[in-house]
Amino acid sequence: MSVRPRMKELSDEERKSGFDEVEKGLALHQALPEASRCLFCHDAPCVSGCVAGIDVVGFIRRLKTRNFIGAARLAREANVFSAVCARVCPSEEQCERPCSSTNLAEPIAIGALHRFITDEELKRGIRPRQAGTPTGKKVAVIGAGPAGLTCAHELAAQGHEVTVYEAEDEPGGLMIYGIPRYRLPREVVNKEIEYALSPGVNVKTGVRVGKDISFDEIKKDYDAVFIGIGLGYRTQADIPGHDLPGALDAGEFLRLAALGEAPRLSGDVAVIGGGNVAMDAACTAIRAGADKVIVLYRRTEEEMPAWKREIEFARKEGVEFRYLVAPLRFVETDGKLAGIECVSTKLGEPDSSGRPRPEAVPGSEHVVDVSYAILATGQAPWPEAKEVFSGIELNPSGTVKVEPDTLATSVEGVFAGGDAVNGGKTVVQAVTDGKLAAKSINDFLSK
Ligand SMILES: Cc1cc2nc3c(=O)[nH]c(=O)nc-3n(C[C@H](O)[C@H](O)[C@H](O)COP(=O)(O)OP(=O)(O)OC[C@H]3O[C@@H](n4cnc5c(N)ncnc54)[C@H](O)[C@@H]3O)c2cc1C
Known part of the structure; x- marks a missing residue:
């Protein structure tokens, strides 16, 4: 069993019914023992895993002595958007990865501790920064x-x-x-x-x-x-029929959702793509009313560019994944999208991205019936x-x-x-x- 503390989350029903934050952060009784697990390594490998150079060891030490605001200010010195990054950084790929090289059985939950101190700071208010002496520039x-x-x-x-x-x-x-x-x-x-x-x-x-x-x-x-x-915001793929009603661009869909203006969805919805934007579009589609959301991806899960945590998050929300399938065109009925003609793929030699090239399997064309398709194949x-x-x-x-x-x-x-x-x-x-x-x-x- 994992020794790392887990954040409290909204229930399955609550999370799908609105845009409230799903992860609720660590409680004090979880954060303090986790901070105490830190070995305070002299070479602090965790810091090398943070591109912003947050003094991770320093903030965990302050957290451990209950100096939460001091800990948060230390992190903020290196990162103006400390509380944002505490929520959205792929910490298991960044600061927590080098922590695995220490003698600990499991890396410290650095991302969750970072979130804990920034939440404490947000509760009290962030101390504003002063302007410097005017330079005239x-x-x-x-x-x-x-x-x-x-x-x-x-x-x-x-x-x-x-x-x-x-x-x-x-x-x-x-x-x-x-x-x-x-x-x-x-x-x-x-x-x-x-x-x-x-x-x-x-x-x-x-x-x-x-x-x-x-x-x-x-x-x-x-x-x-x-x-x-x-x-x-617009994605790159130019699939025939992409301008049909019901065919949506992920960037635009997420932008409308952010403005509270996302179209109300119904029936089955396909999301095309395997990156983080596809995962966000899939989970947002659930909140926008989709009965079922299917992610269609032309390689396998191993090659998916989405972070593991994002894939797990989507899976937890009931998103279905179909691998080794590529869209050919959007299918129309009565002037509206009614499905996606797809072809099955198999993995070939590596392409310029270093990942195996998905190759169409002749004769495997088939239609996936959906009411909406959200294209999330990369920003340009x-x-x-x-x-x-x-x-x-x-x-x-x-x-x-x-x-x-x-x-x-x-x-x-x-x-x-x-x-x-x-x-x-x-x-x-x-x-x-x-x-x-x-x-x-x-x-x-x-x-
Ligand atoms: C759906 C989605 C989910 C993501 N999830 C994560 C995540 O979980 N974690 C993470 O770390 N990153 C995530 N990212 C990536 C992250 O958001 C970006 O890497 C980051 O925002 C890039 O910052 P930026 O300042 O370079 O650009 P942006 O955040 O894109 O800001 C650029 C700004 O420039 C403005 N602009 C553009 N052209 C002009 C112009 N001509 N004149 C004036 N203004 C202009 C735009 O309106 C915009 O406000 C996600 C991205 C997307 C799309």
Whole structure:
């Protein structure tokens, strides 16, 4: 039996009936003994597993002595979105993985302890950060996701005048418009956005750079620029019939759900894809009224890019998985989607991703009857980035090309980070990029 404490969760019925947070965090009587299991290793392998460099050993030591706020502040020094990351980081792949190399039978539940201290801090309120002594320099940040907001926060704390331009009506990026609320409640994100803006960051929401203001104007008005525009919401696959009523794009579906405007679903719903977005779309479809949700994936579970915890979460909610099956086209009845013509696949030689290539099995075509299909086959870089950010060199995939050590783009004084650069990773990676870019911008402005 596992010695690691488990968080309390909503019951099966409760979790499917709304968007309340499913995991409820550890109780004090669970957190303290778990902190006491930590060996406080002198080389702290857990810290090397956290890209943001949170002092894990330090916060667990403070937690153990019941200094919860001190523990939370230590974590926050390294990560502006500490409470968000405590909920959404794949900790078993990050800080907890190197912890397994210690003499412990099971790694410390670092993610759950991190969540415990950030919950304590949220209850009391996060202490705002002060602006630094004014430097007289102005910086524009394009995109208010975790990368842009972190960069803005750090620069304002250094005394620069920072203005964030955000296309949506609210700042937060995918923390608001992507990750579903049952995993990441809106109140948690809002409190951390407030903290991110606390050193006096200006935000202009509803302003899309390239439409409402040009990149050239921004470059002219500011001493440095950070681009943190993330990826486009739309997915890449172009399956015939994808514009039929009933065929939905996962990014758009999740965005509507975040706004409380998701279409009401009924009958059987297929989700096409095997990544985290597919898992979120599947669990959101259940909450939107689907009778049954089936994930269709063209390889096997072993090759699925979704994190194990996300797959388990979806399975717990009753999501069904069908492997080795690829969609060919959406089938129409009376002008509406009625099914998906699929072909069975088998695994062949590795492709460019290093995973075995799914090959169609001749003669295995069949129709999966569904009322709705949600396409979750990967986000792509904003197609308009080339025109909007003219002069900025892009990679062949459409992501922004940067110097890895500084996140400098091909245009002097312009830096970039987060999903727009890495093609789609994690909140903690976006935060880390935001910090590195802020340091590089500060160095650039101090020359
Ligand atoms: C459904 C889903 C679930 C996810 N789950 C997790 C998870 O559990 N854990 C995890 O760590 N990560 C998860 N991620 C990934 C994570 O959300 C992203 O890696 C992270 O948000 C990237 O941050 P960013 O700041 O680079 O971009 P974003 O969060 O995408 O923010 C970019 C911002 O830029 C704005 N913008 C774009 N173009 C313009 C423009 N021209 N002018 C002005 N503003 C503009 C956008 O509106 C957006 O607000 C998930 C992603 C999705 C889609």
